[in-house]
Amino acid sequence: MYAPLLANRYLTSRIIPLIAVGAVALCVALVIIVVSVMSGFLDMVRNSGKTLIGDVVVSYPISGIPYYDELIKEIEALPETAAASPIVETLGLLRMPYGTMETTQVPGEPGRSEQSIRGRVEFVHVWGIEPESLERVAGYYDKLYWRKPSDEVAKGLAPDDPRLDPYYQRDEQGKTLRSTRDRDGIVLGIEISPYNKRTRDGSYRTRGPSGAQDPDYFMPDLPTTLTLVPISSNAKLGEDQSRELDIVNEIQSGVFTIDSQRVLVPIKVTQEMLKLDEAPFADPSKRDANGRPMIVGTTPARATTIVVRARDGVRSEDLLAAVERAYASFSARMRADPTRTLLPPPIDRTNIETWEQRLVDLIGPVQKERELMRTLFSIVYIVCAALVLAIFWAIVQEKTRDIGILRAVGASRVGILWIFLRYGLLIGIVGSLVGVLLAWVIVVRLNDIHELIGMPASTPVKVTAWVAAALALVMLVRGLRRASALQTVCWTFGFAALSVIAFSLLDYQGYMVWDPAVYYFTRIPSEVDWDTVRTTVAGGILFSVIGAAIPAARAADTDPVQSLRYE
Amino acid sequence: MKPPIVKPLLEAQGVKKTYRLGQTSVPVLHDASLTVAQGEWVAIVGSSGSGKSTLLHLLGGLDRADKDSGPISFDGEDLRAFSPARENLYRNRDVGFVFQFYHLLPELTVLENAMLPSLVGLSRLAWLTGRRAELRDRAAELLETCGLGHRLKHRPAELSGGERQRVAIARALINKPKVLLADEPTGNLDVRTGGGILDLLAERQAGGLTMVMVTHDQSVAARAHRQVKIVDGRVA
Numbered sequence: 001m002y003a004p005l006l007a008n009r010y011l012t013s014r015i016i017p018l019i020a021v022g023a024v025a026l027c028v029a030l031v032i033i034v035v036s037v038m039s040g041f042l043d044m045v046r047n048s049g050k051t052l053i054g055d056v057v058v059s060y061p062i063s064g065i066p067y068y069d070e071l072i073k074e075i076e077a078l079p080e081t082a083a084a085s086p087i088v089e090t091l092g093l094l095r096m097p098y099g100t101m102e103t104t105q106v107p108g109e110p111g112r113s114e115q116s117i118r119g120r121v122e123f124v125h126v127w128g129i130e131p132e133s134l135e136r137v138a139g140y141y142d143k144l145y146w147r148k149p150s151d152e153v154a155k156g157l158a159p160d161d162p163r164l165d166p167y168y169q170r171d172e173q174g175k176t177l178r179s180t181r182d183r184d185g186i187v188l189g190i191e192i193s194p195y196n197k198r199t200r201d202g203s204y205r206t207r208g209p210s211g212a213q214d215p216d217y218f219m220p221d222l223p224t225t226l227t228l229v230p231i232s233s234n235a236k237l238g239e240d241q242s243r244e245l246d247i248v249n250e251i252q253s254g255v256f257t258i259d260s261q262r263v264l265v266p267i268k269v270t271q272e273m274l275k276l277d278e279a280p281f282a283d284p285s286k287r288d289a290n291g292r293p294m295i296v297g298t299t300p301a302r303a304t305t306i307v308v309r310a311r312d313g314v315r316s317e318d319l320l321a322a323v324e325r326a327y328a329s330f331s332a333r334m335r336a337d338p339t340r341t342l343l344p345p346p347i348d349r350t351n352i353e354t355w356e357q358r359l360v361d362l363i364g365p366v367q368k369e370r371e372l373m374r375t376l377f378s379i380v381y382i383v384c385a386a387l388v389l390a391i392f393w394a395i396v397q398e399k400t401r402d403i404g405i406l407r408a409v410g411a412s413r414v415g416i417l418w419i420f421l422r423y424g425l426l427i428g429i430v431g432s433l434v435g436v437l438l439a440w441v442i443v444v445r446l447n448d449i450h451e452l453i454g455m456p457a458s459t460p461v462k463v464t465a466w467v468a469a470a471l472a473l474v475m476l477v478r479g480l481r482r483a484s485a486l487q488t489v490c491w492t493f494g495f496a497a498l499s500v501i502a503f504s505l506l507d508y509q510g511y512m513v514w515d516p517a518v519y520y521f522t523r524i525p526s527e528v529d530w531d532t533v534r535t536t537v538a539g540g541i542l543f544s545v546i547g548a549a550i551p552a553a554r555a556a557d558t559d560p561v562q563s564l565r566y567e
Numbered sequence: 568m569k570p571p572i573v574k575p576l577l578e579a580q581g582v583k584k585t586y587r588l589g590q591t592s593v594p595v596l597h598d599a600s601l602t603v604a605q606g607e608w609v610a611i612v613g614s615s616g617s618g619k620s621t622l623l624h625l626l627g628g629l630d631r632a633d634k635d636s637g638p639i640s641f642d643g644e645d646l647r648a649f650s651p652a653r654e655n656l657y658r659n660r661d662v663g664f665v666f667q668f669y670h671l672l673p674e675l676t677v678l679e680n681a682m683l684p685s686l687v688g689l690s691r692l693a694w695l696t697g698r699r700a701e702l703r704d705r706a707a708e709l710l711e712t713c714g715l716g717h718r719l720k721h722r723p724a725e726l727s728g729g730e731r732q733r734v735a736i737a738r739a740l741i742n743k744p745k746v747l748l749a750d751e752p753t754g755n756l757d758v759r760t761g762g763g764i765l766d767l768l769a770e771r772q773a774g775g776l777t778m779v780m781v782t783h784d785q786s787v788a789a790r791a792h793r794q795v796k797i798v799d800g801r802v803a
Contacts, residue, residue, distance in 0.1 A: 001686055001689045001690075001691060001693075001699070002683060002686040002687050002689075005675075005679065005686065006672075006674070006675075009674040009675060010674060013674045014674075401670065402672050404670070405670045405671075405672060405683075406683075406687070407629070407658070408627075408629055408658060408664045408670075409658065409659060409664070409683055409684040409687055409738070410655045410656065410657075410658040410659020410660070410684060410687045410688060411655065411687050412651065412652070412655045413651070415687070559630075560629050560630075561624050561629055561630045564629075564666065564670060
């Protein structure tokens with residue numbers, strides 16, 4: 001029972017094991033910080049991406065799914081379903097109400113010219129939606145940016161935040177997709193307009209070309225022109241359709257690719273423009289009195305996508321299976337009904353996916369990056385084992401005589417081995433726990449640390465740096481006068497480092513590594529990934545013991561006579 | 568006054584030991600024989616490099632003799648037949664070592680150094696059942712008799728040479744061994760301090776402890792019951 005006593009004493013009475021503990025702690029902290037931030041980032045991408053599409057998506061692009069309202073009723077009747085909403089998805093061109101001012105000659109009137117704005121055209125991803133049902137599926141109203149903030153939110157907003165101004169509060173227009181002029185409206189992704197400038201706290205200001213905040217560049221009720229091209233089921237392009245729509249609000253989903261391309265319009269608008277709306281059905285084999293094909297019924301309106309939200313506690317996979325069954329039953333029933341003028345696609349040609357499968361292009365790369373980081377940083381474990389090995393090798397060398405003494409008083413080889421393994425285990429445990437603590441402090445305070453280094457250096461900080469550099473210089477001179485190599489070397493490095501810091505702070509204006517004005521998320525993920533903590537701590541301890549094992553075996557093999565002769 | 572020999576406790580017959588230095592074999596002991604009776608104090612003397620310390624290490628089971636060597640026996644048991652576990656037990660219980668350079672563990676206190684052999688021999692069960700306190704009391708008592716009662720919590724670095732050697736003696740005696748093997752116990756001390764150490768050892772020996780002491784100091788050897796001289800690896 002001497003092993004615990006010696007292992008504890010070796011750990012607490014020397015500097016070398018503290019260096020080993022520090023090395024293990026830094027390795028563990030490094031892995032936890034990097035993987036936690038990456039995991040947090042992945043969660044943010046996943047959650048943001050999910051917010052607009054619910055849990056399961058049924059889609060049949062271009063031709064769409066007919067009788068979708070009946071399908072939605074069937075899906076909503078499922079015990080797994082909370083709500084479902086139809087969407088018509090397509091790509092389009094959007095002429096914006098801003099652009100370059102052009103001067104043109106008035107035709108037929110030489111010497112007279114007129115000025116006009118040539119609207120900039122954006123390539124957009126158009127969603128025709130039913131706002132109410134989309135709200136139930138995906139919390140659409142919460143994504144509208146120009147809303148009246150709650151009292152609690154308002155307290156946290158900067159005084160110049162436009163959302164505090166009633167002029168900018170366009171809740172109703174966003175919810176109904178109708179402008180104040182009672183025309184069909186369009187909601188733009190907040191990143192589409194170049195005049196929405198994101199600030200460091202993640203909020204937006206509408207700044208015109210001069211850079212000053214200008215309400216004119218917030219564009220409610222200004223008309224845009226949306227142009228869509230209908231495509232037939234046999235992939236032929238129809239005649240392009242344009243329609244004027246008033247800007248009613250903007251959305252912020254949290255995913256840059258969505259917010260920079262997505263526009264939302266009433267589903268009826270997209271159905272009409274893409275010829276997916278309800279229309280008379282003519283039978284070419286029958287002719288009316290005018291000799292034209294006889295109208296025998298109507299073709300139903302279609303939706304290209306149905307987004308479905310699961311009830312609380314239902315997994316996406318379970319909802320997927322239920323929706324697949326419901327769709328198969330719906331499709332079979334429609335096909336068996338001779339009165340149906342348009343048949344829904346069979347289930348094997350319809351895409352029915354969970355939100356994760358749907359967003360694989362978005363989530364996949366981030367997930368891969370996280371795993372790559374985890375793998376790359378796992379090399380740190382080997383560094384950890386190598387550091388412990390090197391330090392333990394030195395410790396065993398230093399403790400050769402102790403080993404001889406222990407053998408002389410009857411300690412076994414296994415006992416000696418166990419002292420050093422236990423010592424390695426202790427270093428692994430203490431180092432890993434310190435590492436977790438360090439990582440936790442850094443990850444939790446990451447945004448504060450980031451803000452601190454993002455601020456310009458204050459005068460007291462600059463003065464402190466210069467005083468510290470001056471003190472280091474004094475200590476360096478003292479070391480030289482005393483002819484102490486250790487003091488001289490240490491204070492030379494200290495003086496050099498502090499001087500560089502002091503000089504750098506002179507003109508330091510703050511450095512934002514994660515600038516929310518550039519990166520999309522406003523805050524760096526700051527939650528510790530506890531799964532990573534568990535595996536990293538286990539790895540840190542395991543590799544510390546592995547690092548200690550070889551020197552421990554060497555210690556066990558030490559010849560006591562040889563070690564006692566050494567003096 | 569030489570006590571009557573009761574029975575041999577330690578016996579070496581025709582012991583050989585050769586060290587290898589790279590490609591060279593260096594014979595240190597050739598057919599060295601020695602018998603130490605129970606309760607006897609034997610001083611092994613000889614010039615530097617004559618093999619005194621090697622013989623002591625072999626007697627104490629710290630080192631192993633050559634394969635063609637004669638036997639070394641303790642209380643009738645041949646050390647060559649000892650298993651590694653019995654060999655550890657022999658060093659822990661049956662013999663105690665005192666070295667010229669004290670060889671204390673610097674991280675442990677005086678009390679812990681003195682307790683070390685008893686802790687090495689202590690089973691987990693004995694530890695859990697509170698035998699540690701008993702051992703602590705015994706070590707403290709032993710150190711008190713060695714004149715170190717006021718130094719129990721000190722580290723070896725805080726002690727004088729004589730005090731360190733007293734701790735080493737207490738450590739050697741903690742498990743009540745039958746034989747004390749001392750390698751130049753006063754070799755690193757001034758005459759007065761060395762004398763004090765010898766008095767302490769003599770006092771213990773008078774209580775029945777068998778003692779084998781290696782020394783090259785004739786005045787120290789003279790205090791033993793018997794002197795054995797080693798010349799060129801043989802007992803002269």
